[in-house]
Amino acid sequence: MERGLYIGRFQPYHNGHQSVLERISKQVDEIIIGIGSAQFSHDINNPFTAGERIMMITRSLEGRLPCRYYVIPIEDLQRNALWVAHVTSMAPPFQRVFSSNPLVVQLFHERRIEVESPDMYERDSHSGTEIRKRMLAGGDWQKLVPRPVVDVIEEIHGVERLCRISGTD
Structure with missing residues (x-):
């Protein structure tokens, strides 16, 4: 039984993450998906709570992984x-x-834990930073995330939250 760990902030979970997880799922028997910076939410770089990110991921992966x-x-x-x-x-x-x-790779390497760097999926457009930027600008962000993520963000009024917390007083 081989178990792999994949850590990200998932702010929000997007098609790039989905692509990487689908590839990882063919290499291991089980995957641990670690929601990094779990204590942060409601700020411009981390607008979603750990629970909201768990919903995004679990709904997006339903029936999608063989492990x-x-x-x-x-x-x-x-x-x-x-x-x-x-x-x-x-x-x-x-x-x-x-x-x-690079920091995650270095820290695990120092502890002699095997690290593999998967190829990123369309990294320029598929990043949380780009998606949040599009949300703030009223741009097309929905095509960059799985449909269940759009549903979660709509359910929690995530775009409105991000716009509100990015404002100044």
Whole structure:
């Protein structure tokens, strides 16, 4: 049984994440999807709560992966030297990490945990930063995320929230 870990902020979960998870699911028996920076919400870079991100991911993945997966929140420590120990204490046991984040790759590499950097899917347009920017500008962001994510964001009035919190007083 091989279990892999994939960590992201998922602000919001988008088609790039979906593509990476579909590829990872063909390489491992189970995937742990770690919602990074889980303690942050309601700010311009992190507008969605960990619970809302869990809804986005679980609804988007229903019936899409050939393997079992777990979605877990992981709060930041602000102490990088301890972060890998923190993650391993919060997650089920895993043998491999999937990440293209240079800091994440370095921290797991230092702990001698195998890290694989999956190719990113259309990275220029499929990033949380670009999607949030389009939301704020009234642009077309919906085509960059799975339909269940659009539904969750509409349900929680996520675009309105993002516009409101990005304003000034």
